[in-house]
Amino acid sequence: MIGAPAIEPKHETLNDMLATAAQTSERLFFVNRNEQDLEVPMARIRERALSIAADLRNRGVRKGDRVALVLPTCPEFAECFFGVLCAGAIPAPLYPPMRLGRLDEYHRKTAAMLRAVDAAVVVTNERIRRFLGVAVDISAPRLGCVTASALGGINSVEVEVEADDVALIQFSSGTTHDPKPVALTHANLLSNLAAIDRYLTDDGAPKPVGVTWLPLYHDMGLIGNLLSAFYVPSTLVLLPPELFVAVPAAWLRAISRHRGTVSAAPNFAFSLCLDRIRDEELEHVDLSSWRVILNGAEAVTAGVQRRFNQRFARWGLRPSALTPCYGMAEASLGVTFKPAGKLFDTLGVDADKLALDGVVAPGRKELVSVGRPLSGVQVEIRDATGMSLAPGRVGHVFLRGPSVMVGYFGRNDLTDQSIHHGWLDSGDLGFTHDGELYVCGRHKDVVVVRGANHAPEEFEAALEGLAGVRSGCAVAVGFVPAGEDGDALAMLVETTTDASSNLAYEVASRVQERTRIRPAHVELLPPGTLPRTSSGKLRRREARTQWLASTLSPPKKVTASRLLAAAAHGELRHARARLARRAANAPPITTER
Amino acid sequence: MSTRESAVALAAVTQEIVALVATELGTLDVTPDGTLRSWGLDSLKVMSLVFKLEQHYDIVLDEEDADDLWTVDELAALVLRRIEERP
Numbered sequence A: 001m002i003g004a005p006a007i008e009p010k011h012e013t014l015n016d017m018l019a020t021a022a023q024t025s026e027r028l029f030f031v032n033r034n035e036q037d038l039e040v041p042m043a044r045i046r047e048r049a050l051s052i053a054a055d056l057r058n059r060g061v062r063k064g065d066r067v068a069l070v071l072p073t074c075p076e077f078a079e080c081f082f083g084v085l086c087a088g089a090i091p092a093p094l095y096p097p098m099r100l101g102r103l104d105e106y107h108r109k110t111a112a113m114l115r116a117v118d119a120a121v122v123v124t125n126e127r128i129r130r131f132l133g134v135a136v137d138i139s140a141p142r143l144g145c146v147t148a149s150a151l152g153g154i155n156s157v158e159v160e161v162e163a164d165d166v167a168l169i170q171f172s173s174g175t176t177h178d179p180k181p182v183a184l185t186h187a188n189l190l191s192n193l194a195a196i197d198r199y200l201t202d203d204g205a206p207k208p209v210g211v212t213w214l215p216l217y218h219d220m221g222l223i224g225n226l227l228s229a230f231y232v233p234s235t236l237v238l239l240p241p242e243l244f245v246a247v248p249a250a251w252l253r254a255i256s257r258h259r260g261t262v263s264a265a266p267n268f269a270f271s272l273c274l275d276r277i278r279d280e281e282l283e284h285v286d287l288s289s290w291r292v293i294l295n296g297a298e299a300v301t302a303g304v305q306r307r308f309n310q311r312f313a314r315w316g317l318r319p320s321a322l323t324p325c326y327g328m329a330e331a332s333l334g335v336t337f338k339p340a341g342k343l344f345d346t347l348g349v350d351a352d353k354l355a356l357d358g359v360v361a362p363g364r365k366e367l368v369s370v371g372r373p374l375s376g377v378q379v380e381i382r383d384a385t386g387m388s389l390a391p392g393r394v395g396h397v398f399l400r401g402p403s404v405m406v407g408y409f410g411r412n413d414l415t416d417q418s419i420h421h422g423w424l425d426s427g428d429l430g431f432t433h434d435g436e437l438y439v440c441g442r443h444k445d446v447v448v449v450r451g452a453n454h455a456p457e458e459f460e461a462a463l464e465g466l467a468g469v470r471s472g473c474a475v476a477v478g479f480v481p482a483g484e485d486g487d488a489l490a491m492l493v494e495t496t497t498d499a500s501s502n503l504a505y506e507v508a509s510r511v512q513e514r515t516r517i518r519p520a521h522v523e524l525l526p527p528g529t530l531p532r533t534s535s536g537k538l539r540r541r542e543a544r545t546q547w548l549a550s551t552l553s554p555p556k557k558v559t560a561s562r563l564l565a566a567a568a569h570g571e572l573r574h575a576r577a578r579l580a581r582r583a584a585n586a587p588p589i590t591t592e593r
Numbered sequence B: 001m002s003t004r005e006s007a008v009a010l011a012a013v014t015q016e017i018v019a020l021v022a023t024e025l026g027t028l029d030v031t032p033d034g035t036l037r038s039w040g041l042d043s044l045k046v047m048s049l050v051f052k053l054e055q056h057y058d059i060v061l062d063e064e065d066a067d068d069l070w071t072v073d074e075l076a077a078l079v080l081r082r083i084e085e086r087p
Helices: A014-021 A042-058 A075-086 A103-117 A133-139 A186-204 A219-229 A241-246 A249-258 A269-277 A304-316 A353-356 A412-418 A455-459 A505-516 A540-548 A561-568 A572-584 B003-025 B043-057 B063-068 B072-085
Strands: A029-030 A038-041 A067-069 A090-093 A122-124 A145-146 A166-171 A182-185 A210-212 A236-238 A262-265 A291-296 A322-327 A335-338 A346-349 A366-368 A378-381 A395-400 A424-435 A436-442 A448-449 A452-454 A469-478 A488-495 A521-525
Touching: A014 A042, A014 A075, A014 A186, A014 A219, A029 A042, A029 A249, A038 A042, A038 A075, A042 A075, A067 A210, A075 A090, A090 A103, A090 A236, A103 A133, A122 A561, A166 A186, A166 A219, A182 A186, A182 A291, A182 A304, A186 A219, A210 A219, A210 A249, A219 A236, A219 A262, A219 A572, A241 B043, A249 A262, A249 A304, A262 A269, A269 A304, A304 A322, A304 A366, A353 A540, A366 A436, A378 A424, A412 A424, A448 A488, A452 A455, A455 A469, A455 A505, A455 B063, A469 A505, A469 A540, A488 A505, A488 A540, A488 A572, A505 A521, A561 B063, B003 B043, B003 B072, B043 B063
Parallel strands: A029 A236, A067 A090, A067 A122, A090 A166, A122 A145, A210 A236, A210 A262, A262 A291, A291 A322, A488 A521
Antiparallel strands: A029 A038, A166 A182, A322 A335, A346 A366, A378 A395, A395 A424, A424 A436, A448 A452, A469 A488
């Protein structure tokens, strides 16, 4: 599949883009926790950026240095982001600590990211600074840690940069366990921004007004919203993510108040709106201006989208606005979008044929199309040997285009694994149908929960030392629970003979305690049940497929085979419970191993 | 605040937090001595709860507050401490 020809971006560099936007009267609105708007003109952002650049240079930041930004959604984020660029350096936004979160984890992960980019300096605010001490100590950035409010002065500087210079290192790819520093050039980013701009402003659409609560350390918030607003240039309204999470109606009220035309979120956010927003919170709200509702960053489900459309139609929501999309940090951001102006497409497929044979056949599992390639983007589905596959056949999703990253920063090993002759291996499985892309899983082992990627290892490692769990014999997999709309975590765990009857609960609690994510399902299994490679390594994807198809079975000669026969007769649930009890309590189970 | 006033305030805050946690989880099965994590209070719900506590009591909860925080009782004690520190 191939999108329209690449569009020549309006600017050579993000610095040029900022300079042009600053000539207009466009502005950003920062919504505070009480839903009051603070207006900041783009011209003011540039003015501050140039003085921050001068200060950074003065403090010893050199061209090409990496500058870590650890800031919440606030004007300082935009000022410092562009300030770093104007200084000729490379911004690397990192996530701020979570309140009531686990600090030891935060220190470790932040230190790892600072080291991965070899940050010269960390820019943060007064509040967060107190929590960065440990990470800064460990990673020892050359110029230490400064607060955004301390940066600036009467001088201004703008260092000359080139289109092929790296303009951003983002960590929204990879997993929290093994963050991957995606390095994008000015040309990469501008090419994607141009394609998104074309999508948003094509066919005489009104000038966009963006509204977002997405965190700015994530690609969808940073590139899709903040940078996109400067590219067009157009008004952008930014809400703190925690305001949306606590008061989802604040998102819809902001769209109504500002006559927003475009806003993006992961699938879970639409679910949250359905569950949490009460009708009376939407008095006088009018959503008729909302033309493009991007739904991406995690699996898109048809049910949630339909319910969202139904529920909010009363407030003027247009059904064609919901726009499933697909993208990734390695491709700057956007890859495919639903074509504008029509309702999203779905396809009913046979789940077993899809999972086991890789063939698309009519069935009851409903998949949502994520649309067609953006301008300049090429998508190809390939089999395991690298051969291109025809429509209707499931394979690895590969893509190519000017917005694909130059590579992972300082990690040629990872880059070589991902990019082959200019084609990026997305790590996703999918197929094409009627000229549109459907994504149906991962071939790399990643568990996606609420738009965030997690390595299965982080969940599996949490069980280390837990009594009743066979050491190293557990796998973490993603799945969509029955009746639910989003991806969730399942733990498939082999038990020892002395396991307590409460083990499933203990497993769930332990995983949650260590990772902050609670498994939606824990499956207890007799020893030897999980499929392994010939060298004894656990095969997660195979385990997941078998578990979902209810064909996970203990090795032969297991005394539990009687129970499996019962399962075959439709008593699956009971059988599972009995298996679990048996595994948990009692008589030793003989295996071949 | 006298000891007695503190105790009364703590009881009131505890009750309010029990109600907030219950709303967050959509269950009535919340008790003051139960651990926050045992109810499946994941990171998103914690984020929402923190926001609501801060708005409701006009306080700021810190990242470092988390380490010895397990039960609603402990969370209530923390909130009260922050209320008393309020300028």
